[in-house]
Amino acid sequence: MMSTLAHAPSRSPWRSYLLEAKCEFMRMLREPAFGVPVIAFPAMFYLLFGVLLNKGSAGAAQYLLATYGAFGVIGAAMFGFGVTIATDREHGYLRLKRTLAVPPGALLLAKMAMAALFAVIISLLLDVLASILGGVVLAPRQWALLLAVNVLGVLPFAAIGLFFGSLVSGNTAPALLNVLYLPMAFLSGLWLPLSMLPEFLSRLAPIWPAYHLGQLALKVVGHDQGRPAWLHLLALAAVTVLFFVLAQRRLSAAE
Amino acid sequence: MATTSPVLARLRGASRRYGDTVALDGFDLALHAGQVTSLLGANGAGKSTAVGLLLGLLKADAGTVDVLGHAPGSMAARLGTGAMLQSAGIPERLKVRELLDLVRSYAARPRSVADCVALAGLDGLLERRYGRLSGGQQRRVQFALAICGRPRLLCLDEPTTGLDIEARQALWRAIRELVADGSAVLLTTHYLEEAEALSDHVVVIDRGRRVAEGTVAQIRAHVAQRRIRCVTALEAAHVLHWPGVRDAVREGDALRIVADAAEPVVRRLLDADPQLHELEVQRAGLADAFLEITRNAGQEAA
Numbered sequence: 129m130m131s132t133l134a135h136a137p138s139r140s141p142w143r144s145y146l147l148e149a150k151c152e153f154m155r156m157l158r159e160p161a162f163g164v165p166v167i168a169f170p171a172m173f174y175l176l177f178g179v180l181l182n183k184g185s186a187g188a189a190q191y192l193l194a195t196y197g198a199f200g201v202i203g204a205a206m207f208g209f210g211v212t213i214a215t216d217r218e219h220g221y222l223r224l225k226r227t228l229a230v231p232p233g234a235l236l237l238a239k240m241a242m243a244a245l246f247a248v249i250i251s252l253l254l255d256v257l258a259s260i261l262g263g264v265v266l267a268p269r270q271w272a273l274l275l276a277v278n279v280l281g282v283l284p285f286a287a288i289g290l291f292f293g294s295l296v297s298g299n300t301a302p303a304l305l306n307v308l309y310l311p312m313a314f315l316s317g318l319w320l321p322l323s324m325l326p327e328f329l330s331r332l333a334p335i336w337p338a339y340h341l342g343q344l345a346l347k348v349v350g351h352d353q354g355r356p357a358w359l360h361l362l363a364l365a366a367v368t369v370l371f372f373v374l375a376q377r378r379l380s381a382a383e
Numbered sequence: 384m385a386t387t388s389p390v391l392a393r394l395r396g397a398s399r400r401y402g403d404t405v406a407l408d409g410f411d412l413a414l415h416a417g418q419v420t421s422l423l424g425a426n427g428a429g430k431s432t433a434v435g436l437l438l439g440l441l442k443a444d445a446g447t448v449d450v451l452g453h454a455p456g457s458m459a460a461r462l463g464t465g466a467m468l469q470s471a472g473i474p475e476r477l478k479v480r481e482l483l484d485l486v487r488s489y490a491a492r493p494r495s496v497a498d499c500v501a502l503a504g505l506d507g508l509l510e511r512r513y514g515r516l517s518g519g520q521q522r523r524v525q526f527a528l529a530i531c532g533r534p535r536l537l538c539l540d541e542p543t544t545g546l547d548i549e550a551r552q553a554l555w556r557a558i559r560e561l562v563a564d565g566s567a568v569l570l571t572t573h574y575l576e577e578a579e580a581l582s583d584h585v586v587v588i589d590r591g592r593r594v595a596e597g598t599v600a601q602i603r604a605h606v607a608q609r610r611i612r613c614v615t616a617l618e619a620a621h622v623l624h625w626p627g628v629r630d631a632v633r634e635g636d637a638l639r640i641v642a643d644a645a646e647p648v649v650r651r652l653l654d655a656d657p658q659l660h661e662l663e664v665q666r667a668g669l670a671d672a673f674l675e676i677t678r679n680a681g682q683e684a685a
Contacts, residue, residue: 155476
């Protein structure tokens with residue numbers, strides 16, 4: 129520790145953290161196979177189901193604002209982490225990083241910041257669509273809470289993405305993640321209210337991490353199933369820790 | 384003389400296994416300041432494993448690894464080390480300038496962007512995306528990333544694979560410049576002329592063991608053979624039976640002979656064919672020495 133300090137008197141790790149985050153964000157933004165679907169799909173679905181097919185129901189417009197926000201954030205976090213980690217691992221970028229004096233955790237934090245930034249973009253885009261076209265009216269506190277739920281929602285799904293990205297190759301990762309992502313979103317009530325699903329499916333919904341994020345977002349707009357918030361937070365925290373630990377184990381065993 | 388300069392990194396009795404395969408077997412290597420050390424060996428001889436140990440990417444099963452007085456892979460060791468790996472996996476959508484700024488930010492005293500561009504030959508490439516560069520240009524970017532932190536130890540794992548002659552020679556110039564500043568360079572290569580052009584010190588590795596070590600001249604001296612080439616009407620099959628001739632092959636008008644010593648064979652050639660012309664005699668290159676050394680090592684092992 130002392131020698132590390134002695135060798136690096138003038139180094140500012142903050143600049144590295146910032147540049148690392150910028151690089152992760154730029155590479156995802158320039159990747160059309162990521163940026164376009166991750167940002168456009170939640171907005172498109174909202175326009176379709178929350179505005180065009182919605183026959184003037186303020187409740188549905190609010191419900192879908194919350195759930196498509198969660199849907200978008202989950203996609204950004206799972207794909208942003210899963211695909212890039214798989215690619216970075218497969219092509220040797222992680223190896224190269226291990227030879228460089230990267231400040232601790234910089235790459236992971238950078239990917240986290242990248243996913244959080246995408247979460248903000250998705251949330252704000254949905255907010256604009258909801259308030260202008262969907263006629264959604266919320267208190268300032270609710271808008272802020274919804275944004276906070278979405279940004280923090282990055283964590284558990286980043287962990288899940290990281291874990292699957294540590295398992296499979298960069299080419300396989302998108303397919304595998306889609307197989308998980310789309311059914312999970314549907315079964316968690318993110319596309320349609322759970323009340324419209326067959327009863328046994330809606331009763332199984334709490335086994336999906338996406339359900340808990342969806343419920344937190346719905347709680348902000350008053351459309352959740354009424355379970356306490358701490359239960360959802362606990363479930364999401366447990367998922368985060370579990371998958372980070374599993375992923376860490378996989379990644380350090382990779383050599 | 385040259386070997387009295389300080390040792391910046393060292394492997395001592397280093398061993399590493401992958402399952403049942405022994406990749407490195409009690410391997411010793413010392414990298415001196417201001418010297419290029421070339422690690423020569425066939426595919427799978429253990430070159431990249433040795434590099435992996437120095438960079439802290441792999442752990443040694445036995446033996447010690449010391450990098451700039453620190454444990455390999457520690458932050459202090461990484462700060463003083465630059466590396467060019469065989470596959471870098473650099474994100475294709477990042478621009479060269481973004482990559483350079485990022486990697487320079489890790490260093491305590493980074494080289495200026497202009498210096499990196501000049502040393503690695505990146506003129507006009509800074510605003511290009513990495514994925515849109517040619518293979519040779521990508522290698523030059525990787526080299527720039529390896530040197531931008533002013534490393535005291537530079538590990539280059541087959542750096543010029545895929546480079547054209549001109550780019551290769553530009554890279555050699557840059558490496559010589561770094562060595563003149565007192566860096567220690569480890570070079571693994573398939574190209575023997577590269578080792579010949581750059582190395583102060585050559586280590587030949589075969590099946591994870593060091594089989595020879597010395598200057599290029601010392602390694603070359605392992606084979607005393609000479610190559611003789613001349614235009615002559617003499618039959619190759621005939622010359623092959625002469626004492627001291629190891630090999631004789633016809634190439635068009637010319638005859639190519641490998642001999643233990645040149646003088647008796649040349650004398651006999653001139654006697655046998657007064658019309659003989661375009662006589663050339665060469666010392667065996669590093670390539671011949673290398674083949675000879677690893678072949679002998681193989682026979683001893685068998």
